Amino acid sequence: MFVLVNLKTYPCDPVAVAEAVRDVNETTDARLAVAPQAAHLERVAETGAETWAQHVDPIEHGSNTGHTLAESVADAGAVGTLINHSEQRLKLADIDGSVRAAERAGLETVVCANNPAQIGAAAALEPDAVAVEPPELIGTGTPVSQADPDIVEDAVDAAESVDDDVAVLCGAGISTGDDVVAAGDLGSEGVLLASGVAKADDPTAALEDLVAPL
Numbered sequence: 001m002f003v004l005v006n007l008k009t010y011p012c013d014p015v016a017v018a019e020a021v022r023d024v025n026e027t028t029d030a031r032l033a034v035a036p037q038a039a040h041l042e043r044v045a046e047t048g049a050e051t052w053a054q055h056v057d058p059i060e061h062g063s064n065t066g067h068t069l070a071e072s073v074a075d076a077g078a079v080g081t082l083i084n085h086s087e088q089r090l091k092l093a094d095i096d097g098s099v100r101a102a103e104r105a106g107l108e109t110v111v112c113a114n115n116p117a118q119i120g121a122a123a124a125l126e127p128d129a130v131a132v133e134p135p136e137l138i139g140t141g142t143p144v145s146q147a148d149p150d151i152v153e154d155a156v157d158a159a160e161s162v163d164d165d166v167a168v169l170c171g172a173g174i175s176t177g178d179d180v181v182a183a184g185d186l187g188s189e190g191v192l193l194a195s196g197v198a199k200a201d202d203p204t205a206a207l208e209d210l211v212a213p214l
């Protein structure tokens with residue numbers, strides 16, 4: 001299972017969480033990665049933890065003030081990027097442009113979507129993976145794998161019917177190893193999570209719990 005910890009703009013120490021991700025990754029067959037804010041990418045990547053960006057823009061080098069260029073993210077040490085997170089939604093044409101920009105820079109891509117219909121559309125853009133995250137469950141601590149298992153299974157079916165090379169992840173409310181196992185049982189190849197680690201008093205213990213049953 002792939003466990004991608006999105007730090008959003010939570011007031012955690014990104015380097016400390018990254019060190020926990022790096023250390024717990026050594027103890028498990030699961031693949032752990034961390035997605036800090038763009039401004040923290042370089043410091044996080046220097047820890048040796050697998051580092052992802054939270055977003056890249058559909059742009060090239062040039063006159064794009066305030067945008068995030070995929071090449072710069074890669075240069076800072078990121079190996080992948082989220083695209084179209086529900087807190088950073090893009091138009092379809094811009095999702096396509098961001099996936100192409102990420103590919104150009106050699107970044108792995110996970111395109112987020114709210115529901116199975118959007119997952120099908122996202123899979124058609126040929127990212128490496130798609131992630132279904134019902135916005136109403138994000139940050140609630142109620143795991144999508146328990147509260148809305150159908151949405152995960154339907155997302156897996158939707159992606160498979162478009163392109164079965166595209167992996168499916170799920171997220172929202174995931175915070176325990178049981179949640180991760182339940183996600184896997186529904187056909188998900190990984191999870192996105194944030195508050196369960198970024199807001200934990202002890203991120204190492206939270207990560208250890210997440211991977212314990214894997």
Ligand SMILES: O=C(CO)COP(=O)(O)O
Pocket residue numbers: 006085133137138139140141171172173174192193194195196
């Ligand atoms: O948005 C998410 C991950 O990208 C999920 O957030 P929570 O884990 O806080 O529900």
